[in-house]
Amino acid sequence: MSTTLFDLTGRRALITGSSRGIGLTLARGLAAAGAEIVLNGRDTARLDAAVGSLADAGHTASAYPFDVTDADAVEAAVATIEAEQGPIDILVNNAGIQARAPLADMAPAQWNAVLETNTTAVFLVGQAVARRMIARRRGRIVNIASLMAQVARPTIGPYVAAKHAVVGLTRSMATEWTPHGLTVNAIGPGYFATEMNTALAEDAAFTAWLEARTPAGRWGRVEELQGACIFLASDAAGFVSGQVLYVDGGLLATI
Ligand code: GCO
Numbered sequence: 001m002s003t004t005l006f007d008l009t010g011r012r013a014l015i016t017g018s019s020r021g022i023g024l025t026l027a028r029g030l031a032a033a034g035a036e037i038v039l040n041g042r043d044t045a046r047l048d049a050a051v052g053s054l055a056d057a058g059h060t061a062s063a064y065p066f067d068v069t070d071a072d073a074v075e076a077a078v079a080t081i082e083a084e085q086g087p088i089d090i091l092v093n094n095a096g097i098q099a100r101a102p103l104a105d106m107a108p109a110q111w112n113a114v115l116e117t118n119t120t121a122v123f124l125v126g127q128a129v130a131r132r133m134i135a136r137r138r139g140r141i142v143n144i145a146s147l148m149a150q151v152a153r154p155t156i157g158p159y160v161a162a163k164h165a166v167v168g169l170t171r172s173m174a175t176e177w178t179p180h181g182l183t184v185n186a187i188g189p190g191y192f193a194t195e196m197n198t199a200l201a202e203d204a205a206f207t208a209w210l211e212a213r214t215p216a217g218r219w220g221r222v223e224e225l226q227g228a229c230i231f232l233a234s235d236a237a238g239f240v241s242g243q244v245l246y247v248d249g250g251l252l253a254t255i
Helices: 021-032 044-056 071-084 108-136 157-180 195-201 204-213 222-233
Strands: 012-015 036-039 061-063 090-093 139-144 182-189 244-247
Touching: 012 021, 021 036, 021 044, 021 090, 021 222, 036 044, 044 061, 071 108, 090 108, 090 222, 108 139, 108 157, 108 182, 139 157, 139 222, 157 182, 182 222, 195 204, 222 244
Parallel strands: 012 036, 012 090, 036 061, 090 139, 139 182, 182 244
Antiparallel strands: none
16 A cells, blocks of 8 residues: 555645644644645634644644634635645644533523534635635545534533534535535544543543443544544545544444
């Protein structure tokens, strides 16, 4: 099996929400596979530190702080990135937030914020980048969904709805954009101890439940998401489009 199937040398990847957590870890994985990295986030200090850490590891990286929920800001940023860095070959729509409260108590503003960041932003950034990928007749889009695109648990209603929608949007993007030479897929992470889940990881009862509920018997390590992202971004997945690859330690496969 040729290793060039997974080689991303000469490709440029934009990862939204990549100043820390899963997004930065995916950026490190894509960089290790040869991609030039374009980071995005809201915190410029974190972004600068992330660019520095990638450069220290010998990788090429730049950072563009823009609000992924603002259509005008997204279009301007994508135009600037392509003018200053070059064509975006790989887009990872990773930016996401969480809000936990019973649905009966969930404030409409919380609902809106989760849907805007976790779903509408996938559409906005996807549209701005895909218009340019279509013109070039090539591109890879990887949307970060969740196991919560298949199931739910109490107190995360907006996140569950948003991630279910990301899968539907992924299939719609694949339907319309695969004929133009793109592929569009999603990764569905299970439980990973990121900043978003600190409260859960520090809850011994939740961790005990998760370890018993998950066939792998543990939280995932964020680096364990890198392989799925490299695969979907690479030539190895040239005939894969509209799919969701769950990385969840077997959780969704069992009751
Ligand atoms: C929660 C967690 C989950 C995880 C998800 C990641 O409150 O249950 O935040 O929603 O974030 O497993 O895809």
